[in-house]
Amino acid sequence: MTKPAAPDPTLLLDNQLCFMIYRLQRSITDRYRPILAEIGLTYPQYLVMLALWESRRLTVSQLGDRLSLDSGTLSPLLKRLETAAFIQRKRSTVDERLVEISLTARGRALRRQALAVPPAIGECFASSADEYWALRHQLSSLLERVETANAADQAG
Amino acid sequence: MTKPAAPDPTLLLDNQLCFMIYRLQRSITDRYRPILAEIGLTYPQYLVMLALWESRRLTVSQLGDRLSLDSGTLSPLLKRLETAAFIQRKRSTVDERLVEISLTARGRALRRQALAVPPAIGECFASSADEYWALRHQLSSLLERVETANAADQAG
DNA sequence: TCAATATAAGTTGTGCACAATCTATTTATG
DNA sequence: CATAAATAGATTGTGCACAACTTATATTGA
Structure with missing residues (x-):
C-alpha cells in the first residue's frame, strides 16, 4: 500500500487561486477572440x-x-496595428526620443464597430449590475494587494 | 472646443473587468517569477x-x-522539463499513441523545495481565510460562467 | 562646454498560447 | 478483413510577454 502522492494541501492545484485566475484569463481571451477577429484585432x-x-x-x-x-x-504590436492602418507613428519634433501614436481615419472608424463588442460578449461576467460592481471592487483590491506586494519586493 | 474622445462608457478601459483580470494575471505571474526561478521553473x-x-x-x-x-x-514545455531532468516521457506499450509523463527522482525531490513557494508568495491574495474562500467562490463561479458561455458558443 | 547619466524606443532571444496541419496508431464499420 | 474515422502527440507559424541589450536623444552638472 502506497502513500497518497500529495498529502499536503498547500500544493494542490485546485487550492491555488493563481491557477483559477490563470484559467479565467485564458477563458476570457477565448471568449473575445472570435468577436475581435471579426474586426481584425487580437485581444492585446x-x-x-x-x-x-x-x-x-x-x-x-x-x-x-x-x-x-x-x-x-x-513595439512589434504597434507595428502590426500600423500595418493594418489603424494607427500612425510619428517621431515627436519637440523630443525626438518620443514616438507618438495616433489613430488613422480607419482606426477612428473602427470604434463604431467596437461598440458592438461588449454586447456580443454578453453577461457572462456578471448577471446584474450589483454583481458587476461587487466583482469589480474585489478584483481591484486584489490587484492592488498583489501590485503592492510586488512593489515592496522590488524595493526591499 | 473639442468633444471628449470617448463619451460612451462601454468602451472605457477601466470599465472592462477583462482588463482587470488581464493585469491581475500578469501581476501574479510577476510575483511568482523570482520565487520560481530559484527552483528552476517558470509559472506554467x-x-x-x-x-x-x-x-x-x-x-x-x-x-x-x-x-x-x-x-x-x-509538447515543447514538457521537452524543457525533460531537459531539466524533472520528468520522463515514455511511450505507452499498451497504446503506442500515448506518451506517459512521470517524475524523475529529481522531479520528486523538487517538491520539498516547492513547499516553500506558497509561504514565499505570502498573503497578497487574501488577508484572512474567510476572504480566501469568498474570493475562491467568486472566481470559480465567474470562471464557470465564462466557460459555459464559451461552450454554448461552440455548440450554437 | 562637454562628459556622465538618464530616458525613449527598438531589437534579440526565450517561453508560453493557440490555430492549423501532420504522422502514427487505434477503433469502428461496411 | 479492409478501409474509414477517430485519437494522441508533435510540428509549424503567429502573436504576445518579458529580460537583456542597443541606439539615439536629452538632461545634468562638474
Missing part, C-alpha cells in the same frame, strides 16, 4: 485601441504605463 | 509539476485536460 491590440480611443494620441511609453507593458511587447 | 512549468506531484503519472492529454492546454503548448 483591442486594449491598445481602447486606450487610443480614450486619448487619441499617446507616446509608446504612455501606452506602456496605461497597459503595464514595455516596449519589447508594444 | 510549476503548474505542470503541481499536477504531477498530485498524480505522479499522466499522459500528455490528461495533463492537457487538467490545465486546459493543448499539445502545441505542452
Whole structure:
C-alpha cells in the first residue's frame, strides 16, 4: 500500500487561486477572440485601441504605463496595428526620443464597430449590475494587494 | 472646443473587468517569477509539476485536460522539463499513441523545495481565510460562467 | 562646454498560447 | 478483413510577454 502522492494541501492545484485566475484569463481571451477577429484585432491590440480611443494620441511609453507593458511587447504590436492602418507613428519634433501614436481615419472608424463588442460578449461576467460592481471592487483590491506586494519586493 | 474622445462608457478601459483580470494575471505571474526561478521553473512549468506531484503519472492529454492546454503548448514545455531532468516521457506499450509523463527522482525531490513557494508568495491574495474562500467562490463561479458561455458558443 | 547619466524606443532571444496541419496508431464499420 | 474515422502527440507559424541589450536623444552638472 502506497502513500497518497500529495498529502499536503498547500500544493494542490485546485487550492491555488493563481491557477483559477490563470484559467479565467485564458477563458476570457477565448471568449473575445472570435468577436475581435471579426474586426481584425487580437485581444492585446483591442486594449491598445481602447486606450487610443480614450486619448487619441499617446507616446509608446504612455501606452506602456496605461497597459503595464514595455516596449519589447508594444513595439512589434504597434507595428502590426500600423500595418493594418489603424494607427500612425510619428517621431515627436519637440523630443525626438518620443514616438507618438495616433489613430488613422480607419482606426477612428473602427470604434463604431467596437461598440458592438461588449454586447456580443454578453453577461457572462456578471448577471446584474450589483454583481458587476461587487466583482469589480474585489478584483481591484486584489490587484492592488498583489501590485503592492510586488512593489515592496522590488524595493526591499 | 473639442468633444471628449470617448463619451460612451462601454468602451472605457477601466470599465472592462477583462482588463482587470488581464493585469491581475500578469501581476501574479510577476510575483511568482523570482520565487520560481530559484527552483528552476517558470509559472506554467510549476503548474505542470503541481499536477504531477498530485498524480505522479499522466499522459500528455490528461495533463492537457487538467490545465486546459493543448499539445502545441505542452509538447515543447514538457521537452524543457525533460531537459531539466524533472520528468520522463515514455511511450505507452499498451497504446503506442500515448506518451506517459512521470517524475524523475529529481522531479520528486523538487517538491520539498516547492513547499516553500506558497509561504514565499505570502498573503497578497487574501488577508484572512474567510476572504480566501469568498474570493475562491467568486472566481470559480465567474470562471464557470465564462466557460459555459464559451461552450454554448461552440455548440450554437 | 562637454562628459556622465538618464530616458525613449527598438531589437534579440526565450517561453508560453493557440490555430492549423501532420504522422502514427487505434477503433469502428461496411 | 479492409478501409474509414477517430485519437494522441508533435510540428509549424503567429502573436504576445518579458529580460537583456542597443541606439539615439536629452538632461545634468562638474
